[in-house]
Amino acid sequence: MNKIIIAIDGHSSCGKSTFAKRIAQELGYLYVDSGAMYRAIALALLRRNAISNGHIDPDALAEVLASSQVGFAADPASGSHITTLNGEPVEHEIRSPQVAAVVSLVAAQPEVRTLLTAQQQALGEQKGIVMDGRDIGTAVFPNAELKIFMTAAPEVRAQRRLRELQQKGQQLSLDEVLASVLERDRIDQSRTHSPLRQAPDALLLDNSHLSVEQQMQWVRGIIAQRTAQTAAHP
Numbered sequence: 042m043n044k045i046i047i048a049i050d051g052h053s054s055c056g057k058s059t060f061a062k063r064i065a066q067e068l069g070y071l072y073v074d075s076g077a078m079y080r081a082i083a084l085a086l087l088r089r090n091a092i093s094n095g096h097i098d099p100d101a102l103a104e105v106l107a108s109s110q111v112g113f114a115a116d117p118a119s120g121s122h123i124t125t126l127n128g129e130p131v132e133h134e135i136r137s138p139q140v141a142a143v144v145s146l147v148a149a150q151p152e153v154r155t156l157l158t159a160q161q162q163a164l165g166e167q168k169g170i171v172m173d174g175r176d177i178g179t180a181v182f183p184n185a186e187l188k189i190f191m192t193a194a195p196e197v198r199a200q201r202r203l204r205e206l207q208q209k210g211q212q213l214s215l216d217e218v219l220a221s222v223l224e225r226d227r228i229d230q231s232r233t234h235s236p237l238r239q240a241p242d243a244l245l246l247d248n249s250h251l252s253v254e255q256q257m258q259w260v261r262g263i264i265a266q267r268t269a270q271t272a273a274h275p
């Protein structure tokens with residue numbers, strides 16, 4: 042069976058990883074959360090106290106990039122993949138508010154993007170991969186057979202994020218969460234290096250009013266078509 046590359050980009054909190062994981066599961070493809078890789082580098086920098094007042098120490102950054110191996114390992118407990126930093130499981134730690142507070146700054150560094158983009162491209166060499174992020178269809182896999190750009194209304198994304206935070210026991214108002222969703226959009230879209238953009242050949246998926254199952258119904262036919270096209274023109 043022919044395998045393709047599926048690149049999923051889009052705004053934060055619009056369900057990219059849930060959708061990407063479901064696709065990978067159905068197809069038996071590898072799923073890679075590229076945001077987790079940026080988060081792992083941010084964690085390595087925080088552990089070295091290399092970030093202060095919105096500034097990253099350049100020597101520490103060079104050392105971290107030379108010595109940090111980000112990977113993914115199977116978690117027998119959950120059956121899903123967990124992120125590792127030099128072999129250590131860090132899935133929980135990379136989701137902390139401390140990492141969330143600095144990861145946009147880390148992801149804006151060209152050296153970080155160059156290194157992680159190369160690692161992400163290596164993961165896709167055999168195809169059969171679903172990767173989600175912000176620049177997968179534009180910079181990592183510009184020749185991906187299927188590119189999807191996901192979005193949802195900011196208010197809908199804020200509601201979803203609020204629910205996630207409440208489940209984690211964090212108490213914030215909807216207005217605060219909406220402000221942070223809009224701020225993340227602004228940062229992702231306005232950075233100089235690989236800003237969040239819809240690739241010209243990406244399909245737009247606005248899931249404001251769609252369930253995951255409805256999104257799966259939409260994408261199944263498209264995947265079948267793209268896979269068949271690849272078989273005809275490898």
Ligand code: DC
Pocket residue numbers: 053075076077079080144145146148149173174175176177229
């Ligand atoms: O999707 P996420 O929230 O885990 O992403 C974490 C950060 O990394 C966020 O600031 C966007 C950035 N990112 C990126 O710049 N490029 C990617 N391919 C994936 C994430």
